[in-house]
Structures are given as C-alpha cells and as structure tokens.
Amino acid sequence: MIAIYAAIILLSTKAVTSFEGGDLLRVFSPEIDELVQESFDHIETYEYAAFNYTISCNKTFHLLNSGRNTSFDQSGNVSVALNIGDTSVVDFKEVSTRYDVDCDNERFEVIEFEAGHLGITDLNMEITSMDESISEEVKIQLRIKRKVTLFDVISIYVLAPLILLNKCAFGAKIDTKTLFHIFTKPVALCLCLTLQFVMMPFFAYIYGILFRLSEPMALALFVGAACPGGGGGYIFSYLVGGDVTLAISASLLSTLVAMGAMPATIWFYTYIRQVPNEIVIPYVKMVLMLLVIAVPISTGMYINKKWPKFAANFVKIIRPLSLFLIVCGFAFLAVTSRYIIHGPGVGWVLAVILPMSGFLGSILIGRMFGLSWPFSKAISLETGMKNTLLGIAVIELTYPQPEADLSSVLVIMVTLGHSSLSMLWYLCYSIKEKFCVRREGDHGFVKLRNMDSDDDDDSVQFLLETQ
Structure with missing residues (x-):
C-alpha cells in the first residue's frame, strides 16, 4: 500500500524548474535550460x-x-x-x-x-x-x-502525503448505510452532477457576457466552471455539517463523468460563441485524480471495517489536519500565484459571485427537491468548489507559456474566492454551533446530535423544542 501511495505522489507531480542564483536549475532532471530563450x-x-x-x-x-x-x-x-x-x-x-x-x-x-x-x-x-x-x-x-521555485517542489512533496492521509481518514468516516442509500436512490447524486456540469457552466457563460470578458478570459472561466468537484468540497462538507458520504461519492463520480462531460460542455460553448475549439482534455490527469481519490478512500473504508476501534480514533485527525491543509493551501497560493494581483479587477468580482451563485443555487434547488440540509450542504459545496487544478491543466495543455498562466489567472482567482467563501461559511457555522445551538432555558431549544462530530454515524443534525 505504501508503494501505491508513493507511485501516486510521483505520478501526480512533475519535474519542474527552479531559478536560483542566476542559473536555471532543473531539480529532478539532468537537462539544462537556457536562462534566456531568444529568436529574431x-x-x-x-x-x-x-x-x-x-x-x-x-x-x-x-x-x-x-x-x-x-x-x-x-x-x-x-x-x-x-x-x-x-x-x-x-x-x-x-x-x-x-x-x-x-x-x-x-x-x-x-x-x-x-x-x-x-x-x-x-x-x-x-x-x-x-x-x-x-x-x-x-x-x-x-x-x-512563471518561475517555479524549489519552495513549490518541496511544498508539493511535503503536503501530498498529508493530503492522502486525510483522504484515508475520510474513507474511515464513510457510513456504509448512507452510501448504499445514495447509490440505490441516486436523486441527490444525479442532482449534484447536473448542477456541476450544467448550472455552473451556464453561470460562467452568462457572467462572461455580462462582464464583457476577452475571449481567452471567458473561455478560461468557462473551463474552470466545467470542472468536476474537488477535494475541498467534502472537507468543508465535514466542517459545516454536510453529508460527507454524499460529498465523497459525488467527488469521485464527477471526476469520472468529467471525462465525457467536460469535452461536451466545452464543445457546446465554442459552438455557441463560434470560436475555435482547440481545448485539450488531460485524460491522464483525470485518471490519476481518480486514483488519488479512490485508493486512499477505499483504504480508509477497509480500515473502518477491519479495525473499527482504530478507525474511531483515526477519524479524529480529520478536523485539525483539514484545517492545517486549508491554511497551507492559502499560503501556497499566496506564494506561488502572487502574480494574480496584477490580474483584471473584474476577476475579483467574479471570484465571489460565481462560487456564491453555485452555493446558493444548489442549496435552493436541493431544498426544492426535498433533500435534507446535510445533503443540500454537500451538494452546494461540491457544486461551488471546483477542481480548478484540472481546469488549469486544460489551459496549460491548450496554450503556450506565458499565455496559459495569463489565461488561468481568472481560474486561480475563483479558486481563492470559493475557498475564502467556504472558510467564511465554516467560521459562521462554528460561531452558531458555539453560541446559538445549545441548551438555553430562555429559548427552549436543545441540540440532540451534531453531525460534524467524530461519531461513527453521520446522522442528520436537528433541533427540538423542549416545551
């Protein structure tokens, strides 16, 4: 199993270059690059x-x-x-x-x-x-x-094992009864996929027109919105009381569906806008992402089945480790993508309204379909928080540098936006849990069960009046 994880880490990262001391040094390859590439x-x-x-x-x-x-x-x-x-x-x-x-x-x-x-x-x-x-x-x-430094490489190789460990812990958190219910009555799962690959690309298309984005920027925004749900969706679902099992299932299935859904939605966009369709879909990266999700999650499920007492203690690392990885993610983004501060001002507006539209629209539609609040929260976060790394990979395969990085500025801004909004959601949820949802004689409410606790059963959180 350790060998499998090591292979996943090595395959999901690539040799990058670092500019140190006036020379361009390829960290993991003997090839030497020129400092300045020139032509006429x-x-x-x-x-x-x-x-x-x-x-x-x-x-x-x-x-x-x-x-x-x-x-x-x-x-x-x-x-x-x-x-x-x-x-x-x-x-x-x-x-x-x-x-x-x-x-x-x-x-x-x-x-x-x-x-x-x-x-x-x-x-x-x-x-x-x-x-x-x-x-x-x-x-x-x-x-x-863009200059990829030694800091970038070290950060990736240090954080990757922690991310896999966190996914393994989430696997031990999965409730098999809920998993069986999700796949035997897949209304919530189908709704989540529809919102991810229909509603979000539609929002991106409309906002591209309303804000009069240039064609490369509009296309980058659309590609980012057409990506499947990312790992941040089920992390924040856990933190704000959403259904973790549904979030993980949607994340895995949406990555699989994206192999067909992404090229279809992008083709439809280029057909409507009458622009050349030169987008390259990174199918190999999609398969690697499936492995990165499926292998540790299934390992965690096996641990829960084989050693339930150990799993009960193992899942306790989820909250502190998840918060640590979120903080590291913000720091990594601030260091490696600082050039986004020179991006278009409208990008910061879109970084808020696009994920916010996904969050609110998904919750509204989920409640209209009669889904519980935990299910609606999970769908909302899986819809609004996209796997933008996949979107950036699409842009990098389609355009040369530095055009690719310039086009993906908007995608990175949206990534920062949906992560910040999700963190704000978690902070508000934590404040509510601490000060509002507790036994109070004046209000007559009592909290019976908290879904985001480290209990084995991911039950729905609810309140009852005591009188």
Whole structure:
C-alpha cells in the first residue's frame, strides 16, 4: 500500500524548474535550460530575472549567453531610443533609455533589463542616424514566464502525503448505510452532477457576457466552471455539517463523468460563441485524480471495517489536519500565484459571485427537491468548489507559456474566492454551533446530535423544542 501511495505522489507531480542564483536549475532532471530563450522577434525569460540586451553596429547577427545582439549596416554614429510597453513586466535597470553607438569602430552598448511579474510586453527601438536621414523601428516581444521555485517542489512533496492521509481518514468516516442509500436512490447524486456540469457552466457563460470578458478570459472561466468537484468540497462538507458520504461519492463520480462531460460542455460553448475549439482534455490527469481519490478512500473504508476501534480514533485527525491543509493551501497560493494581483479587477468580482451563485443555487434547488440540509450542504459545496487544478491543466495543455498562466489567472482567482467563501461559511457555522445551538432555558431549544462530530454515524443534525 505504501508503494501505491508513493507511485501516486510521483505520478501526480512533475519535474519542474527552479531559478536560483542566476542559473536555471532543473531539480529532478539532468537537462539544462537556457536562462534566456531568444529568436529574431522575441526574448523569453523568467519572473524577476535580470538579463542583458546588446546593440552593436556590424553586419552580423549572433546571440550571446547573457543576451542578444541587434546589428545593422550603418557608418558613423547612430542613436537608439528604447521604450517598453509595460514597465511592470520588464523595466530598465538604468535611467537612460537613449544610446549613441559608434558604428565606424564597431562599438556596442549593453542595456540591462530586469523582468517583473508574469506577462507579455514589447521592447520598441527607434534607430536613427545622426543626421536623421535614416530611421528604422524594431519591435521585439518580451515574454516573461512563471518561475517555479524549489519552495513549490518541496511544498508539493511535503503536503501530498498529508493530503492522502486525510483522504484515508475520510474513507474511515464513510457510513456504509448512507452510501448504499445514495447509490440505490441516486436523486441527490444525479442532482449534484447536473448542477456541476450544467448550472455552473451556464453561470460562467452568462457572467462572461455580462462582464464583457476577452475571449481567452471567458473561455478560461468557462473551463474552470466545467470542472468536476474537488477535494475541498467534502472537507468543508465535514466542517459545516454536510453529508460527507454524499460529498465523497459525488467527488469521485464527477471526476469520472468529467471525462465525457467536460469535452461536451466545452464543445457546446465554442459552438455557441463560434470560436475555435482547440481545448485539450488531460485524460491522464483525470485518471490519476481518480486514483488519488479512490485508493486512499477505499483504504480508509477497509480500515473502518477491519479495525473499527482504530478507525474511531483515526477519524479524529480529520478536523485539525483539514484545517492545517486549508491554511497551507492559502499560503501556497499566496506564494506561488502572487502574480494574480496584477490580474483584471473584474476577476475579483467574479471570484465571489460565481462560487456564491453555485452555493446558493444548489442549496435552493436541493431544498426544492426535498433533500435534507446535510445533503443540500454537500451538494452546494461540491457544486461551488471546483477542481480548478484540472481546469488549469486544460489551459496549460491548450496554450503556450506565458499565455496559459495569463489565461488561468481568472481560474486561480475563483479558486481563492470559493475557498475564502467556504472558510467564511465554516467560521459562521462554528460561531452558531458555539453560541446559538445549545441548551438555553430562555429559548427552549436543545441540540440532540451534531453531525460534524467524530461519531461513527453521520446522522442528520436537528433541533427540538423542549416545551
């Protein structure tokens, strides 16, 4: 079993690169990447990296290890004026942006630049002879890619075993009677899948039109909304008194259904919007995600059946470990995706209203279908909290870098939004549990059973009047 978990961790993470000390180091591979990738029309480097650009007067064009040469045939001196479109993406390290180059003696000028945050901008050069008889304009695209650091790699390999352990504990929490009821009378399960793959993509489509998003941003928002439910759904279902068994079942089944539902909804979107359908669905990642959910959950169920006394103590780690992983998730997002602060302002609005629409709409529809509050909470969280990692994977397979990261900014914002709203829900629920739902003579209410306790039976929480 340990070998299976190790294989899952290794397969679900990939070799990434880290920029340390001026060199690009591939942490888990002997391959060596160049610091600056160049061509005749663009320069490609990493966030916050310093690089040089060399201008010389001769008839040859060649690349240097630390920059590139732009050459032109001209006698005498020439004046070169430089301008950058977005200085937050790339800026000059020097104050001067105009240089005089001596062509007769084949002199050159080295201009130092410093990359900023993720983005794409242009370096505009206006080359003019001293008598202004000859003038030439050169435009070079500067492409700043996201830098994956050693911190990212270490965080993934440290947190992955804890996530698997938490899933195993959730498996020990599953109530087999509730599981049997869910699959023999699958109204709640079918409703959850419908809301995930119909209602949420519909909301994303409408909001893309209302907020007049650019086509890449609108498509990214739609792809994120068309993803299956994520692991955060059943974690917060447990924390706010939702039905854990239904949430886990929906998470596993929705990932399986997504193999057909995601391409179908995306095709329908591109057909309506009349845009090219170049989306690539990461089926291998979907299978890995199924394994990441199914193997530890089934292990936990086996532990509960084989050693019930141990399972009763094992499930007690769920709450503290889940809260620890949530805090780590926020910290990881803040460090690795800090470039989202430069994203569109409308993204922060959508980060709130899209998951909020999913939460409220799902609860309303669930209650209209006569589902209990625990079932409605589980469906709401599984619908509103998407597996946005899968959505980001879709975008990364579809677009080159840094276009993929720029398009997925909106998806990351929504991830931060639905996680923050779920955390707020949990805090409000905790306050209510502590101060409002207790025996009070003045109000005449008594709490009989709390669903989110560590009891073996996930019963429905309810209140009775004592008088």
